[in-house]
Amino acid sequence: MSNLLEINNATLKFGGVVAVNDLTFSVEEGEVYAIVGPNGAGKSTVFNLISRFYGPYAGSINFDGNNLLERDADSVADLGIARTFQNIELFDHATVLQNLLVGRHRHRNTNLMQEMLFTSKVRREEKKHREAVEEVIDFLDLQPYRDKMIAGLPYGVRKVVELGRALASGPRLLLLDEPASGLSVEETQDMRWWIDDIRKQMGITVLMVEHDMGLVSGVSDRVLALADGAKLAEGTPAQVQSDPAVIEAYLGAGAA
Amino acid sequence: MRIHFKTSYEHDIRLFPDWWSFFVYAILIAIAVVLPWLIDDFFIGEVTNVLIWAIAGLGLMMLTGQTGQASLGHAAFLALGCYSCIIFMEQGLPFLIAFPAAGVLTGVIGTIIAIPAIRLHGIYLAIATMAISILADDIIVLMEPITNGVSGKFAPVINIFGIEIERWTTPDRFYWLVLAVTIICTLIYRNILRSPLGRAFAAVRDSEVSAMAMGIHISRTKAIAFGFSCAITGLAGALMGFFAGAFNNETFSIVISITLLMMIVIGGLGSIHGAFFGAVVVAFLPQFLSIAKETVIGGGVAIPGLETGVFGMILILFILFEPMGIYGRWMKIRIWFELFPFARKDMFKRQKSYLKTERLR
Numbered sequence: 076m077s078n079l080l081e082i083n084n085a086t087l088k089f090g091g092v093v094a095v096n097d098l099t100f101s102v103e104e105g106e107v108y109a110i111v112g113p114n115g116a117g118k119s120t121v122f123n124l125i126s127r128f129y130g131p132y133a134g135s136i137n138f139d140g141n142n143l144l145e146r147d148a149d150s151v152a153d154l155g156i157a158r159t160f161q162n163i164e165l166f167d168h169a170t171v172l173q174n175l176l177v178g179r180h181r182h183r184n185t186n187l188m189q190e191m192l193f194t195s196k197v198r199r200e201e202k203k204h205r206e207a208v209e210e211v212i213d214f215l216d217l218q219p220y221r222d223k224m225i226a227g228l229p230y231g232v233r234k235v236v237e238l239g240r241a242l243a244s245g246p247r248l249l250l251l252d253e254p255a256s257g258l259s260v261e262e263t264q265d266m267r268w269w270i271d272d273i274r275k276q277m278g279i280t281v282l283m284v285e286h287d288m289g290l291v292s293g294v295s296d297r298v299l300a301l302a303d304g305a306k307l308a309e310g311t312p313a314q315v316q317s318d319p320a321v322i323e324a325y326l327g328a329g330a331a
Numbered sequence: 332m333r334i335h336f337k338t339s340y341e342h343d344i345r346l347f348p349d350w351w352s353f354f355v356y357a358i359l360i361a362i363a364v365v366l367p368w369l370i371d372d373f374f375i376g377e378v379t380n381v382l383i384w385a386i387a388g389l390g391l392m393m394l395t396g397q398t399g400q401a402s403l404g405h406a407a408f409l410a411l412g413c414y415s416c417i418i419f420m421e422q423g424l425p426f427l428i429a430f431p432a433a434g435v436l437t438g439v440i441g442t443i444i445a446i447p448a449i450r451l452h453g454i455y456l457a458i459a460t461m462a463i464s465i466l467a468d469d470i471i472v473l474m475e476p477i478t479n480g481v482s483g484k485f486a487p488v489i490n491i492f493g494i495e496i497e498r499w500t501t502p503d504r505f506y507w508l509v510l511a512v513t514i515i516c517t518l519i520y521r522n523i524l525r526s527p528l529g530r531a532f533a534a535v536r537d538s539e540v541s542a543m544a545m546g547i548h549i550s551r552t553k554a555i556a557f558g559f560s561c562a563i564t565g566l567a568g569a570l571m572g573f574f575a576g577a578f579n580n581e582t583f584s585i586v587i588s589i590t591l592l593m594m595i596v597i598g599g600l601g602s603i604h605g606a607f608f609g610a611v612v613v614a615f616l617p618q619f620l621s622i623a624k625e626t627v628i629g630g631g632v633a634i635p636g637l638e639t640g641v642f643g644m645i646l647i648l649f650i651l652f653e654p655m656g657i658y659g660r661w662m663k664i665r666i667w668f669e670l671f672p673f674a675r676k677d678m679f680k681r682q683k684s685y686l687k688t689e690r691l692r
Binding site: 134149166173185190240298 | 536
């Protein structure tokens with residue numbers, strides 16, 4: 076197993092606040108890696124570092140031999156990194172299908188002129204994109220919602236559509252920011268099977284931030300516990316859950 | 332009740348969703364083509380005006396409705412298209428070259444202006460582009476040797492392969508020319524909407540953060556939208572010049588920019604129909620008002636600001652009661668008939684969306 080994503084000594088400061096503090100971890104190809112931690116621990120900030128929304132103050136981030144820090148936020152997707160957001164960031168005034176098709180944007184290989192005239196190549200490409208998107212729709216059971224506007228969809232479905240949009244881009248690494256937050260027990264259960272299948276059937280490496288320990292211990296191979304932007308513990312779900320430092324961070328000193 | 336049965340992916344890619352809508356649009360175009368034989372020259376002039384406004388509306392709709400960037404500077408691009416087309420023709424270029432060249436030039440200059448402007452968001456962008464609109468007036472005066480300054484220019488007669496087209500002597504030919512340009516612009520607009528670029532526009536409009544995460548280059552996409560929008564607006568500007576016959580630095584004032592923006596809001600943001608509906612309102616409102624005034628209080632009485640007042644009122648009413656514009660209302664009526672008798676009253680009730688906290692910008 077080789078490391079797909081390597082983060083070395085990353086530090087990010089917002090003024091005097093140290094959001095990520097000398098953090099080092101790596102994600103192996105084909106595993107499900109979860110990041111847990113109390114609120115404000117810097118979990119989402121780590122995601123935003125990988126997506127290059129923020130630049131680190133120090134440290135390096137490498138993805139499959141590519142230095143991510145040399146890239147802009149909009150060219151991270153080209154490497155095969157797709158993500159979802161904690162507070163769903165879908166395109167509200169478009170249909171589910173259009174949202175998923177935006178996920179295919181990194182595979183666009185038609186130019187402006189061809190698209191203006193809608194040449195046969197654009198038509199062919201559109202069908203290919205559509206086929207890829209339909210596979211995702213089948214996988215996530217989104218058939219009933221295909222032509223529905225996002226603005227009218229319930230929260231749980233939006234969450235799934237966002238996962239679908241990330242999958243539609245055909246990623247190698249999937250970043251899931253709290254995939255189960257706000258979902259019902261059944262929906263969380265579905266999410267768990269999907270994450271399992273994404274890893275096993277599609278061979279996509281998953282890095283996720285999640286609070287639901289049931290989901291985390293159910294699907295992930297390794298867990299990283301963060302507090303105040305620094306690493307508390309790393310290991311299998313069981314190891315991390317029984318780690319005294321983690322228990323202290325969650326429940327306070329003396330609870331262990 | 333009409334149901335679409337989709338049997339292949341082609342259904343969602345095609346220009347027309349089904350034969351019925353193809354049929355409807357075919358009839359619409361057929362009526363548009365034979366219109367000069369059906370109504371007299373005065374009304375042909377009015378319809379031409381509607382179509383020109385609709386092209387300008389399509390231009391701004393691409394930017395504001397699809398990409399979400401408000402612009403109050405489009406009068407400047409109308410002026411640029413108009414002046415460049417007529418100057419090209421004065422230099423001896425035939426209309427068929429001068430006209431597209433004016434569009435391309437406007438598009439290129441629009442893109443160059445956009446590159447610094449698109450760093451701004453929302454209202455700030457609107458204010459920055461408003462400055463362009465105000466500046467355009469002065470620039471036309473300053474460039475007097477080329478633009479003829481305040482005394483203005485006269486539109487030459489258009490000559491396409493020996494066929495002479497002039498707004499007053501041959502209004503029907505001019506109408507067909509405008510109709511052809513309208514159809515071409517609409518087709519290009521529609522093609523962009525159904526291709527990856529159109530989706531990228533919508534993505535930038537709805538969520539820049541996730542558009543970025545999906546690999547869409549935000550500023551490049553916005554610049555392309557600006558360029559396209561300006562190119563189409565430039566074409567409309569050139570036609571406006573021919574329609575007016577004479578124009579100077581005051582023809583394309585800031586008021587035109589504001590009218591254009593209001594037009595697409597009233598028509599319905601983000602739809603091709605919206606540009607056309609809005610154009611009908613903008614072009615016919617002055618006529619309607621003068622007729623209404625004459626019947627109510629008799630002719631000869633001037634009410635300053637009546638037109639602007641009524642227009643503003645209509646805009647406020649639309650924003651309050653029908654934010655989707657005339658197109659939104661049209662859709663509701665259509666769906667009511669399509670679903671008859673199953674349409675429910677609260678079917679279109681606007682739903683509260685979830686709060687978007689923690690936006691990155």
